[in-house]
Structures are given as C-alpha cells and as structure tokens.
Amino acid sequence: MTARQEDFRRLLMERSVPGRVGAILPTPDVPLQKLPDESLLRKDLDMPEVPEPEVVRYFTNLSQLNFSIDTHFYPLGSCTMKYNPKVNDEVAFLPGFAGIHPLQPDYQVQGALKLMSLVQDYLVEITGMAASSLAPLAGAQGELCGILMIQKRHQERGEGHRLKMLVPDSAHGTNPASAAMAGFRVVSIPTDGRGNCDLEALKKEATPDLAGMMITLPSTLGLFDQGIVEVCRVIHEAGGLVYADGANMNALLGQVKMGDLGFDVMHLNLHKTFSTPHGGGGPGAGPVCVQPVLQPYLPAPVVERRGADGRETYTLVTPEKTIGKVAASHGNFGVLARAYTYIRTLGDAGLRQVSENAVLNANYLLERLRKRYHFPFDRRCMHEVVLSADWQKEKGVRGLDAAKRLLDYGFHAPTMYFPLTVAEALLIEPTETESKETLDLFVEAMNAIDREAGEAPELAQGAPHTTPVRRLDEARAARRPDLRWQRDGG
C-alpha cells in the first residue's frame, strides 16, 4: 500500500489531536441565545480536531480519487452523464441568484421568478404539453407527482376504483416503485421480440379498473417503441391516462414532442437531459409537464406571469386542485438556473443537435462493438445501447467483470444487469458530448477486454487492478453492512 493510499484511508476522526483547531469563528453579529437545558445537550459528541490544511488536503485527495465526468468518459447507461458546461455554474453563482433566500417576498426576487417562468415555458415547448411545475426535486419525485395527479383526477371524477397501473418490463425500475408508493396495483406488460410494448398483452389489461400506464420512452433497452401512438390510444379508450418517464429525453430533444404522441403527463430530469450536475455532484430537478386535463393538479407552487409589454410581474401561485407541495419551497433553484443557461446557450437548433449526436454516438458504438458483443435486437438503437456479455460469460468473464475491467482502461463502468430482460446486460450511453476519438478509445478497450476473456480471463475476473480500491465485495457489503464508524475500529 502506498503512502497516498494509506493517507486517504485515515478518516478525519482518526487524524484528530485534542486541542488542534481548524476554524476561528467570527464574532457573532446576532444576539446570543440561551442554550437549551443542560439535560438536553449531549456530552459524548465526538468532533474531529484537525487543522485547516489537513482538512483541505483530506478532501482534495478524496476528490482526486473520484471518477467524474470532469475527469473520465462516463457511459453509465440511462443516467445521461453528459458534460456539464461551466457557464451553467457561472450563471448559477451570480450573487443575485446564489444569495437569495427561499422565503424572500416575490417582489424582491422578480428576476429569479422570471427565470423560473421562462424555464416552465421552455419545458412546455420542448415537451408539447400545456403547463409545467418545477417543484419536484428529482426524477422519481416527478414520477410520483405525475401519477398522484392521475389518481386525483380519477378520484374527482368518481372513478377512484381505477387503481391498476401498467408498466412495461422495459421501464425504469423506479416506475413500478413510484406506482406502488402511490397505492396503485402494478401490472407488468411484456416486451415483444422487436423490443416494443406487446400490444396484445396490453389490450387484455385495458379494463375498467385501469388508471393508466407509465412508459419510459425510449425504453431502457435504448429502443423507441414503434407502436407508441397505438399504446396511448388503447389506454385512453379504456379511460386511463399515460405517463411518460422523460429520463431518456436526450434521444428525442427537439425531434419529438411527447404531447403530440398522446402522453398526458411526463417528467424531465434536468440533471440528465439539461446538463445540470448529477449523482453525487448536485441536487436533482424533476419538473413535471402536463396536458390541460391535469393542469389544475400540478404540484405547488408554480410561477404565474401577469401583465405584458415589459411590465410583467411574476408570482408564486398554488394551482386550483393541486396535489400539494412536494418540497419545502419551490424546487432546486440553482439547478433551474443551470438548465436555463443550457437551453439559452444552445437554442432550438442546438438542442436538436444534442439528440442527433447522442443517437449517432450510441449507434456508432453499436456498429463497432456488435461483432464482439451480443446485441440482442436487430434494429437501430437510440441514445443508448444495451449489449450482452453472454458471449464473454462463456469464456468465464461476466458482465460485472468486463465492467470492472473497463476501470483499468480509464473508463467508468456502464450500467450492469439492467434492464433485467437482457442477460449479462451492459447498458452503454455515450451522450453527445464525447468525441469520435474518445469513442474509439472506448471501443478499443471493450475489444481488448473481449480478447483478454479468451486469453487471460483472470485479468477481468480480478479487475480493477489500477484503482485506489480494488474489487469490492458487494455481497458482503450488502449482507453485513458496516455503516457507522466506531472508535478503535469496532
């Protein structure tokens, strides 16, 4: 173990020396408050006593051990780990945006509200819907909002018995989870041999207790459902409403309006499609967009524009029959500012190019990799491609091993074993922000891994070999989780 590796394994608590100080607190500029009664205060609270330089080095070193979109190609399927342009951050950090407080009165934050109003408008235009709410803080929360709106509308029409929610087996895993959380009974609809929703199976489920259907488009197979208009028609004829999971909008941006296809409600992941930070990099945003039928139920608040001709004012309002608030205030504003910047920087032609290049890049990888990796469908993919490592598995290298081996070649691993309907699935999403040179290097690495599988499978089986931490024992971590630091290594 090198000195550097040893160093990052020592936690701040283990670096603590009594009496060392890491910060000098400023003189209070507010009146001192009395502490609560002594009996309510803890005496056993361990706090690390570490000087500032050591804290800075500790966290800087940790950050340098990270794989991130700023350091590596990150083809993690279905997550759209595209590059996040720095100009987005510059705008979000403007003092007039970064320094405001969620509880300031509307008249003091007209600029911020105007930005939100414009984001609402842009998302409505992009999706072909009638209205939007920026309140949901993540994609799955957007999903939940969407189907709660569907539920409330059914209830208000005296059709609260509609409790069956259909979800194709190629959907995002969060879809059935959200439906179950909202109290729906989830029925899975199989995928046909082309990767489309099985229409015959769908028609059998179009019964009077149908609430609706949640569809990820393109699906997590990276395929556009060619029967989607018919799917929406079948659901509508049975009295249901159709929800679109917009997580894969990077494939359709500027090409297809979901509203035109027949969808009634959808969410967008600003942290995927609109290049705001993702994963550990920042909070998310999952705005929902709706057709007029669901507009009164939007989660609160939404921004309303009043007046015209340069005398507009902006107010936060509560839609008439809202499903309620889903967050303490009004969405993650800093994320909205970044998405606004992204949309304005690219413009409509630029946004169209995003999806064109995203689909082109994925198909380039498909064509170059399909000789060595099994592609289980005979058609074009959209913005991501699902390959199977089942040919490699025969040589002893599972999808997991291939994914870990990619880390040694300097690439983030793709999503593994999802979607569940493809054996040894490797879900690869290059995004539009990667150059042909980067994609070629990735193809070379994938081909090398296939070659190694035949010649020296132990290379992949023991991978990664070059990362600060080697192969983690995921099974043991799940079986015997070690969740809390204890003094003396307990």
Next chain:
Amino acid sequence: MNPTDRKYSKEHEWAKVEADGRVLVGITHYAQDQLGDIVFLDLPSPGDRVEQYKKLGEVESVKAVSDVFAPVSGQVVEVNPELAERPDLVNDDPLEKGWLARISSDTLEQDMDNLLTAEEYEAFLESEAH
C-alpha cells in the same frame, strides 16, 4: 447437475418429496447463477398458505430483487432457519443446505405431475438458451 430425485418448474425452482410426504423446495443452480450473490431472502412464515406457481417470497441479490414462486400448493411448515444469517448458502449449495421452505401439500400428486423432470428441465434450459 439437476438430480433426478426431485422435479422442477420453468421458473427454476425445485421440489423434492421427503419420506414423510412433505415437500422441500428451493431454487436451482441455474437460478442462483443467474441471480448472482444473494444477500437477503424474504420468505413466508410457517403456517402461511402458498399456491403452485404463485409467489413464495423474494430473493435479493447484488443484481436485483426477484420473486420466487412456489412449485407446489400447500401450507408452509418450516423455512430454512440458516438463511437469515447465511443467505450465501443458496449460492453455495442451492440443492441441499440452501433449501428455502418445507411445504405440506394437499394436492401433492397433481402438483408434482405438473412439474418437469430433470431431463425435461434441462431440455427447457437448452431451449431458453436457443
């Protein structure tokens, strides 16, 4: 690899009739291999009623959470007490030490007739792999 002393379902469970007429059930080698390392099992309680081909419980592996189906109908007499602490037994020894439940079936003969023989199960695996 799939012993002939028991029968199999297309969902990759096995059922073995014991000397006292009760049925020991578990998942096959193929199933544990597909699931990967198993980390948790959610099994019924003794006394619960299960139906053939309906859900018996859930298996969580590092890859996914999957349903396990009952190969026979009846009342659960016992679930494998070792699995709470040692879910990996299902990976290491799915056919013996990694059994899931013991079921007292009231439709034993008919249920067992519905299942596949070892030979038929292997042919089924072959056809699945096309």
